[in-house]
Amino acid sequence: MTTTVAAYAAPAAKAPLERTTIERRTVREFDVLIDIEFAGICHSDIHQAREGWGEAIFPMVPGHEIAGVVSEVGPGVTRFAVGDRVGVGCLVDSCRECDNCKAGQEQYCTGGSVGTYNAVGKDGEPTYGGYAQNIVVDENFVVRIPDGLALDVAAPLLCAGITTYSPLKRWNAGPGKKVAVLGMGGLGHMAVKIAHALGAEVTVLSQSLRKKDDGLKLGADHYYATSDEKTFQDLRGSFDLILSTVSAPLDFNAYLSLLKAEGALVNVGAPEEPISLNLFSVIGGGKTLAGSMIGGIAETQEMLDFCAEHGLGAEIELIAAQEINDAYERVLASDVRYRFVIDTSTI
Numbered sequence: 001m002t003t004t005v006a007a008y009a010a011p012a013a014k015a016p017l018e019r020t021t022i023e024r025r026t027v028r029e030f031d032v033l034i035d036i037e038f039a040g041i042c043h044s045d046i047h048q049a050r051e052g053w054g055e056a057i058f059p060m061v062p063g064h065e066i067a068g069v070v071s072e073v074g075p076g077v078t079r080f081a082v083g084d085r086v087g088v089g090c091l092v093d094s095c096r097e098c099d100n101c102k103a104g105q106e107q108y109c110t111g112g113s114v115g116t117y118n119a120v121g122k123d124g125e126p127t128y129g130g131y132a133q134n135i136v137v138d139e140n141f142v143v144r145i146p147d148g149l150a151l152d153v154a155a156p157l158l159c160a161g162i163t164t165y166s167p168l169k170r171w172n173a174g175p176g177k178k179v180a181v182l183g184m185g186g187l188g189h190m191a192v193k194i195a196h197a198l199g200a201e202v203t204v205l206s207q208s209l210r211k212k213d214d215g216l217k218l219g220a221d222h223y224y225a226t227s228d229e230k231t232f233q234d235l236r237g238s239f240d241l242i243l244s245t246v247s248a249p250l251d252f253n254a255y256l257s258l259l260k261a262e263g264a265l266v267n268v269g270a271p272e273e274p275i276s277l278n279l280f281s282v283i284g285g286g287k288t289l290a291g292s293m294i295g296g297i298a299e300t301q302e303m304l305d306f307c308a309e310h311g312l313g314a315e316i317e318l319i320a321a322q323e324i325n326d327a328y329e330r331v332l333a334s335d336v337r338y339r340f341v342i343d344t345s346t347i
Contacts (some may be wrong), residue, residue: 001026006347007132008321009059013051016325019347022061022128024136032080032139033072034088039130040065040156040314041340043186043247044270046328048118052272056118063130063342064090064116067145067155077139085145087304089158090294092116092127092141104296106141131324133347143301146308153313156186156339157304159294160314164191164243165303166295167266168198171241175199180235180242180258181220184211186331187245187268189315189338192218195243197310203239205231205258214337218315232257239263249273252289256281264288314339320346 002023009020027033045062047053066088070080080086094101095111106113114121117129129135145154164187173179179200181191188204195202196219203222204215212223224231235258242255247269256265264287282289295303307313315338319327327340 005133007061007128008324008347009061009128009131010049011059013049013056013058017049017131019321020059022132024128024134025123025125027072027074027136029074029076030139031074031136032070032077032086032142033134033136034066034068034086034142035071035134036066036068036130036132036344038067038152038155039063039342039344040159040316041324041327041331041342042156042159043331044159046331047247047270047272049328053270057120057126060118061128061131062117063132064088065155065158065160065341066116066130066135067151067158068134071134073139079139080142080144085147085151087143087145087154087158088116088130088135088137088141089143089162089300090116091297092137093122096140104298106296107294131321131342131344131347133344141297143297143304146305148308148311149304149313152318152341152343153316154304154307155341156190156314156316157307158300160187160190160339161194161307162295162300162303163187163268163292164245165194165306166299167243167268167292168195168200168241170292171264171266173198173200173241177201177240178203178238178260180205180239182226182242182244182250182255183246183269184215185245185334186314186336186339189214189218190312191243191245192220193312194307196220197306197312203235205242211337237261241266243268245269247271249275252276253278253281256287256289259285259287261285262287264290266290266292268292314341316341318343322346
């Protein structure tokens with residue numbers, strides 16, 4: 001059984017998104033029906049809707065930064081009740097049996113995790129994301145949004161928040177550590193807020209100084225332009241951790257030179273093109289070039305609780321659903337401070 005729901009979808013690769021209807025499954029034993037109130041626009045939505053990362057499934061309803069209110073629960077649900085404020089991030093299922101799933105790292109499921117959209121569920125049906133009026137999700141992949149966070153500024157935390165929080169925690173960003181955030185966009189601005197709240201000394205590395213005032217206001221201690229060659233001279237060997245949030249190709253050899261011995265450059269941005277790397281940039285100094293992908297469900301809840309405790313929400317621009325296509329173009333032009341969020345009541 002299914003129900004018909006209004007949504008915004010890309011009918012084909014690179015095609016403008018348009019209003020349509022989709023079918024959601026009716027609530028099963030362990031399902032939660034969520035009336036979506038807000039959905040963030042992540043750069044990965046654009047990558048996937050335009051097949052920048054490879055072949056995709058169409059029609060596609062993007063959106064994995066979902067905040068809303070529970071309107072129905074299945075008879076076996078124990079974690080949530082009608083009226084709860086909840087969120088859904090990048091995953092809606094996993095095998096739940098592999099070592100990674102058992103360790104709370106469902107994002108690295110070896111049996112195959114199921115994305116919130118552009119994926120095929122265990123029932124063989126395509127998944128549709130948050131640019132819609134509601135969504136049905138197994139309770140194990142739903143998180144609670146604390147009362148201290150407004151739903152609109154909490155929505156981007158379901159991707160941008162956990163994507164930056166997880167590596168900052170893993171690489172021990174905190175007092176006594178010098179952390180650089182590369183890129184001051186949707187991910188980067190949350191990385192600055194979280195790293196500052198963790199107690200690290202935070203430096204923003206951005207292409208220009210255009211957003212310097214914002215960066216310092218959000219918690220950065222220093223701000224440098226990477227378009228200035230002097231930046232790479234002055235900051236050589238400075239950082240314990242560099243978190244790269246950009247999705248464009250970089251000169252990784254240059255950025256690795258900014259690390260201290262045994263420092264780490266961790267990527268959470270995913271360029272569409274391959275990179276070039278001289279391995280001596282890593283070997284010399286015993287440095288680490290690493291990647292990190294979102295976080296598990298338990299860590300996502302931990303992140304939300306941390307953000308509520310420290311008063312950290314995303315800096316957003318609220319838009320109507322009819323503005324999605326314009327918003328995509330503005331994201332590509334870096335013309336947003338710092339996350340577009342769709343008011344789904346306009347769908």
